[in-house]
Amino acid sequence: MNSKTLVAYFTKGGASEEYAKVIGEMLTANGLVVETCNLAHDIPDVAAFDTVVLGTGVRISRVYRRWKKVLKQKALSSKHLFMFLSSGTAIEEPDKAVEKFLRPLVEQYGLKPKSLVSFPGKIPEKWAKLDGQKETMKPDKAKAWAQEIAHQVQSK
Numbered sequence: 001m002n003s004k005t006l007v008a009y010f011t012k013g014g015a016s017e018e019y020a021k022v023i024g025e026m027l028t029a030n031g032l033v034v035e036t037c038n039l040a041h042d043i044p045d046v047a048a049f050d051t052v053v054l055g056t057g058v059r060i061s062r063v064y065r066r067w068k069k070v071l072k073q074k075a076l077s078s079k080h081l082f083m084f085l086s087s088g089t090a091i092e093e094p095d096k097a098v099e100k101f102l103r104p105l106v107e108q109y110g111l112k113p114k115s116l117v118s119f120p121g122k123i124p125e126k127w128a129k130l131d132g133q134k135e136t137m138k139p140d141k142a143k144a145w146a147q148e149i150a151h152q153v154q155s156k
């Protein structure tokens with residue numbers, strides 16, 4: 001199946017962009033037709049896609065406001081929807097990050113995602129020095145998740 005897929009993200013620190021790229025590459029390698037979109041530049045109409053992957057970061061307990069513009073689109077309810085978060089909480093407690101930051105939005109907007117995940121975000125340099133933690137990114141997790149997405153979409 002040549003499913004048309006949107007991978008859209010909003011980032012401030014760069015983590016969500018890195019994960020979106022890894023995911024887009026993996027989906028493409030699995031034969032999907034992928035369009036990757038930085039929501040800072042454009043808010044695409046999701047109606048044009050079969051599968052939608054949405055990623056955001058979180059700061060001060062809030063996901064980015066511009067990212068939520070996509071969540072408001074009515075057409076999202078008929079898409080294969082997958083959502084990811086990049087966050088500091090996810091470094092130690094990925095499930096907690098999902099429940100705290102993504103689940104309330106899924107309920108608020110009445111979404112039916114096939115999968116919700118969180119990936120470890122970037123720690124700003126000045127904070128990283130405090131606890132010695134510098135390299136937190138786990139692109140392999142995003143790759144594995146993208147592989148699952150490809151399987152789900154292609155088995156439809």
Ligand SMILES: Cc1cc2nc3c(=O)[nH]c(=O)nc-3n(C[C@H](O)[C@H](O)[C@H](O)COP(=O)(O)O)c2cc1C
Binds near residue numbers: 014097122
């Ligand atoms: C000012 C600031 C506030 C943050 N607040 C939170 C927070 O409340 N909860 C959390 O889990 N991570 C927090 N983080 C970590 C970010 O989620 C992490 O940097 C992530 O990479 C952000 O995604 P992005 O790089 O795609 O913008 C914060 C980071 C910064 C710089």
